[in-house]
Amino acid sequence: IPSDLKAGRYTAEGKGTLLIYTIAGSLREKQNLSLLDTHSYTFDIASGEAIKIEGTLSITEIIE
Numbered sequence: 893i894p895s896d897l898k899a900g901r902y903t904a905e906g907k908g909t910l911l912i913y914t915i916a917g918s919l920r921e922k923q924n925l926s927l928l929d930t931h932s933y934t935f936d937i938a939s940g941e942a943i944k945i946e947g948t949l950s951i952t953e954i955i956e
Contacts, residue, residue, distance in 0.1 A: 908947015915940035
């Protein structure tokens with residue numbers, strides 16, 4: 893299910909794939925956290941971009 897997030901920096905944790913789409917709807921980034929030792933990935937998202945999660949991931953905003 894696509895999900896809009898406010899612009900900022902986030903950490904995804906768990907086992908699954910994170911897909912980030914541009915405001916135009918094209919895939920910008922794909923990261924399979926199941927393949928990472930930490931099962932954690934930090935990413936930036938711009939206003940209007942959306943994410944899709946395949947598998948089980950939690951998304952946490954990083955507040956600086």
